[in-house]
Amino acid sequence: MVIRNIGELVTNDPALGHGPLGLVRDAALVLDGERVAWVGPTSDAPAADEAFDAKGRAVLPGFVDSHGHLVFAGERAEEFAARMSGEPYKAGGIRTTVEETRAATDDQLRANVRRLVDEMTGQGTTTVECKSGYGLTVEDERRALRIAADEVDEVTYLGAHVVPQGIEPDDYVKLVAGEMLEACAPYARWIDVFCEHGAFDEDQTREILDAGVRAGLTPRLHANQLGHGPGVRLAVEYQAASADHCTFLTDADVAALAGSQTVATLLPGVEFSTRQPYPDARRLIEAGATVALATDCNPGSCYTSSMPFCIAVAVRDMRMTPAEAVWAATAGGAKALRRTDVGVLAPGARADVQLLGAPSYIHLAYRPGVPQTAAVWKRGVRHPDRRAAGSEGGGAGVRE
Numbered sequence: 001m002v003i004r005n006i007g008e009l010v011t012n013d014p015a016l017g018h019g020p021l022g023l024v025r026d027a028a029l030v031l032d033g034e035r036v037a038w039v040g041p042t043s044d045a046p047a048a049d050e051a052f053d054a055k056g057r058a059v060l061p062g063f064v065d066s067h068g069h070l071v072f073a074g075e076r077a078e079e080f081a082a083r084m085s086g087e088p089y090k091a092g093g094i095r096t097t098v099e100e101t102r103a104a105t106d107d108q109l110r111a112n113v114r115r116l117v118d119e120m121t122g123q124g125t126t127t128v129e130c131k132s133g134y135g136l137t138v139e140d141e142r143r144a145l146r147i148a149a150d151e152v153d154e155v156t157y158l159g160a161h162v163v164p165q166g167i168e169p170d171d172y173v174k175l176v177a178g179e180m181l182e183a184c185a186p187y188a189r190w191i192d193v194f195c196e197h198g199a200f201d202e203d204q205t206r207e208i209l210d211a212g213v214r215a216g217l218t219p220r221l222h223a224n225q226l227g228h229g230p231g232v233r234l235a236v237e238y239q240a241a242s243a244d245h246c247t248f249l250t251d252a253d254v255a256a257l258a259g260s261q262t263v264a265t266l267l268p269g270v271e272f273s274t275r276q277p278y279p280d281a282r283r284l285i286e287a288g289a290t291v292a293l294a295t296d297c298n299p300g301s302c303y304t305s306s307m308p309f310c311i312a313v314a315v316r317d318m319r320m321t322p323a324e325a326v327w328a329a330t331a332g333g334a335k336a337l338r339r340t341d342v343g344v345l346a347p348g349a350r351a352d353v354q355l356l357g358a359p360s361y362i363h364l365a366y367r368p369g370v371p372q373t374a375a376v377w378k379r380g381v382r383h384p385d386r387r388a389a390g391s392e393g394g395g396a397g398v399r400e
Ligand code: NIG
Pocket: 069, 091, 093, 094, 097, 194, 222, 225, 270, 296, 298, 299, 300, 301, 302
């Protein structure tokens, strides 16, 4: 299939177009099955079996949402309301969701993941990472990962989310690094620890990460979300793919990230939904760190599934430029997941494509809160239509 008359194409490949976003004007894109086959100007586009007229609108790689907690039951709207009346966010809220998650059936948990992935896809996200962490027993963590592995691209074992009720912290760390890890490792690529005051300290984090690495998993860390601490330093030391949150950073943390391959994944929806100060994206970018944006979709600290929302907040309140934020939500997320096949639209890449109902990617930040996803293809397959500003009804209506 050829998508023609793309007003502005974001390729994220500087060899294909202008600037870090690799922008091409008046572009065309050829999809062949699950892959991108060709990128270039519409005037040079080869013939294809099927043609789609983008009518001058913008096309981007699908978003890569590299941080989510989707396997859960219930919700915590009251906790959110209490925060908005002045209560601080506390890691302990996780235990409420753990109780409800343990009581849910497999079908209920699977339906929840599907509902959220569907919400995400409808807003342009085509790669999803999902963690366990609301089971916190061997069986409940294994179940969460089994379900996640069926539904999303990237799966992370987060037995070390919080110490559950009824077990001593040291015994729980032994379980997470022992029997639980053994049960969970076959379903996951990554291991994560909530390294934070009130969750897991440096020694506990080390014990769990060491065991995870021995089991063949690669670290990514919840780091420096609620205060200063050892998380970012450990992430860099363990060559983690990503240090997530990065809200409270010392100069040494920033320098460590800048001198490493560890991506700083910022989650603006969390600060929005917890009324915390935003992470300093400019400081990280100017120091030379690689920055990704993700939703952290979860029922506690941030219940958004919307990458466009995160982009808008990152631009408005974290002083990222629209170009930086869009790169961070696509190519940055791919780097945080060590993927080269997504977050980019170049020959050979996965055919994960979003069409906006707008002429430029800048509208993602310029028109906050307005649905702008006109069409999404995941692995070359069109996602069920979503109404969007300027989409002229989508679906058959815009097909030539
Ligand atoms: O990324 N920080 C730890 N975990 C989640 C919150 C989970 C919850 O509150 O239920 C986070 O913010």
